[in-house]
Amino acid sequence: MNGDWLLRGRDGRLSVHLPSGDAVLCRAERGPGGSWGAPRRMGGDQPLHPGFAVGQGSDGYAHLVGWRPTGQGESGLVHSTHYRPHLAALDWKPIGHPGRKGDVTGSPAVAVDAQGRAHVFVRNRGRGVSMTAQKAKGGWEPWRDLKGRLVEDGLAAVTGESGRVEVYAAVPGGIVHWRQEAAGKPPVLLEALETPVRPGTLRALATSPESTTLYYTDESGDLCAWRPGDRPHTLLPSAGPGPVAAVRCALDGHDCTLLAQRSASGRVAFAAYPTEDERAGAWWTESGPQLPADATVALTTDEDGRVTAASLSPATGQLLLTRRKDEPGLALRAWQEV
Incomplete structure (x- = not known):
């Protein structure tokens, strides 16, 4: 899964999107803060390859993208929109292949601009980055090659507070950054950072009206934060493998990143630390039971602005959830299986 698979819909309900064999499933609260419904298959009966991406717009709509087999040794990308957590998503619709035809080239990433248009990014067979985006009046733009060289799998796409879309990619010995210079325009390559990054550890978050922050793990195992135009900051040793989950939230009246x-x-x-103030320092505090080796973690805020965390094991389907208590600090309720 690429992106924030734990989401809060515009009606306040929380939902999770999870893989299950050749399908994507969704579970959602029956009401904000209430019990959870049973898993439902997303997008119809089309079989999918493993791995999918999720992005959410400011309108609360979720956009899902995955690969489906289209023939012997060939695959194509498909897209579905999920308007309400408790309703069915639209059927999967084909959006093509970055090389017109061929097999899977990389894991997709999705970001949604201020106008609610999904932008889909994927590593292409030349190991650059290709993208397509929804048109304002329906349909999709032609695939566009954003260039890049020796791009690793695991792109990180994000929408800034400005509503413009950005994407980050790891390359040998560094990170490459593309950003829209104006709404509706294709992102352009703006900056490359030389840093010993571990592929598959990128996660991006909008952190101010001017900036997005990229979190990544370097080759020494440290978790780093980078805002284009600045130097990277070392936060603390990474707690484990893979990308971190990240969310901005209010903790005791302060704008923090968790x-x-x-x-x-x-x-x-x-x-947790004050947003964009990495020099303040941060340290890990562990919570909850031991999780299966394949478990991933996601963060969001609920209808009341409380931090909410979830862990998911795709192999077992185990979904655990906790929320912040109504008291100072980051005290969490007991983890509950849903």
Whole structure:
């Protein structure tokens, strides 16, 4: 899964999108803060390849993208929109292949601009980055090659507070950054950072009206934060493998960024610090039970603005959830299986 698979819909309900064999399933609250419904298959009966991406617009709509087999040794990308957590999503619709035809080239990433248009990014067979975007009046733009060289799988797409879309990619010895210079325009390559990044650890978050922050793990195992135009900052040692989950939230009246990751011990580790003030420091605090090795962690805020965390094991389907207590600090309720 690429993107924030734990979402809050415009009606306040929380939902999760999870893989299950050749399908994507959704589970949602029956009402904000209430019990959870049973898993439902997204997008109809078309079989999908493993791996999908999720992006959400400011309108609360979720956009899902995955690969489906189209023939012997060939695949194509498909898209579905999920307007309400408790309703069925639209059927999967084909959006093509970055090379017109061929097999899977990489995991997709999705970001949604201020006008509600999904932008889909994927590594192409030349190991650059290709993209397509929804048109204002329906349909999709032609695939566009954004260039790039020796791009690793695991792109991180994000929409800034300005509503413009950005995408980050790891390359050998560095990170490459593309950003829209104006709404409706294709992102352009703006900056490349030399840094010993571990592929598959990128996660991006909008952190101010001017900036997005990219979190990544370097080759020494440290978790780093980078805002284009600045130097990267080392936050703290990574708690475990893979990308962190990240969310901006209010903690005791302060604008903070909360990070979460499955730790090496198997529990969920949390770290918080003032948004864009990495020099303030951060440290991990573990919570909850030990999780399966394949478990991933996600963060959001609920209808009342409370931090909410979830862990999901795709192999077992186990979904655990916790919310912040109504007291100072980052005290969490007991983790509950839903």
